[in-house]
Amino acid sequence: MTLLLDDVTLTYPDGMGRLTALDGVSLDVPAGRLTAVVGPSGSGKSSLLAVAATLITPDSGRVVVAGHETTRLSPAERAVLRRRDIGIIFQQPNLVPSLTALEQLQVMADLDGRKPSAMRDRARELLASVGLADQAHRRPYQLSGGQRQRVTIARALVNEPAVLLVDEPTSALDRQRGEAVLDLLAELTVERGTATVLVTHDRAHIGIADRVTEMTDGRLRTLVRA
Numbered sequence: 001m002t003l004l005l006d007d008v009t010l011t012y013p014d015g016m017g018r019l020t021a022l023d024g025v026s027l028d029v030p031a032g033r034l035t036a037v038v039g040p041s042g043s044g045k046s047s048l049l050a051v052a053a054t055l056i057t058p059d060s061g062r063v064v065v066a067g068h069e070t071t072r073l074s075p076a077e078r079a080v081l082r083r084r085d086i087g088i089i090f091q092q093p094n095l096v097p098s099l100t101a102l103e104q105l106q107v108m109a110d111l112d113g114r115k116p117s118a119m120r121d122r123a124r125e126l127l128a129s130v131g132l133a134d135q136a137h138r139r140p141y142q143l144s145g146g147q148r149q150r151v152t153i154a155r156a157l158v159n160e161p162a163v164l165l166v167d168e169p170t171s172a173l174d175r176q177r178g179e180a181v182l183d184l185l186a187e188l189t190v191e192r193g194t195a196t197v198l199v200t201h202d203r204a205h206i207g208i209a210d211r212v213t214e215m216t217d218g219r220l221r222t223l224v225r226a
């Protein structure tokens with residue numbers, strides 16, 4: 001399994017006690033498959049993504065990313081794992097205002113110490129695969145909301161992550177643009193072989209998923225498995 005959560009429990013401090021955000025959550029996502037997570041506000045969806053992204057360490061349970069048991073890694077090792085093996089896409093496209101689309105991707109590759117010339121080709125190829133070949137030299141303010149979100153998708157994929165974590169990627173987009181972004185994610189999951197987790201509150205989006213799970217009060221259950 002490329003992403004595995006095994007009996008994961010996460011609590012947050014809450015007044016005098018603790019609030020249970022994830023309650024014995026298990027999830028496995030193989031390469032090239034997309035799992036959707038639906039559920040009401042406050043049910044634990046973002047906490048699930050944060051744990052899968054190794055941004056938060058759970059109280060108990062195992063989180064395995066691309067064969068690495070993440071809870072056994074040091075913070076520095078987790079940072080390297082995040083950069084190399086995990087792509088994260090947030091609700092709002094968080095691009096650097098002064099950089100062109102191409103530079104947004106190159107910065108990520110530079111951080112990982114990859115060879116600039118090889119990465120330029122890869123960045124161009126990725127921009128083309130998200131339909132932005134002609135927009136490579138535009139800055140965020142010169143792009144539409146949908147195009148900006150496509151840049152963040154390409155950027156998340158630039159280091160060829162094994163795992164792609166996506167949090168409500170269409171919340172800033174109209175319906176048509178939102179659907180196009182979701183179709184693109186489904187396509188790239190297969191093409192790039194990522195284990196993709198898509199958090200969405202909109203059940204209209206779950207058609208693109210291989211598996212649909214529902215989070216309720218920190219518990220995850222599978223609704224539909226392809």
Ligand SMILES: Nc1ncnc2c1ncn2[C@@H]1O[C@H](COP(=O)(O)OP(=O)(O)OP(=O)(O)O)[C@@H](O)[C@H]1O
Pocket residue numbers: 012013019020021039040041042043044045046047048201
């Ligand atoms: N840093 C934190 N400290 C304390 N409690 C938190 C923290 N982050 C989240 N929570 C609580 O944990 C529970 C799960 O929150 P989470 O953000 O994971 O839910 P969600 O399903 O993503 O919600 P939404 O759809 O509104 O984004 C909620 O009760 C929330 O209030």
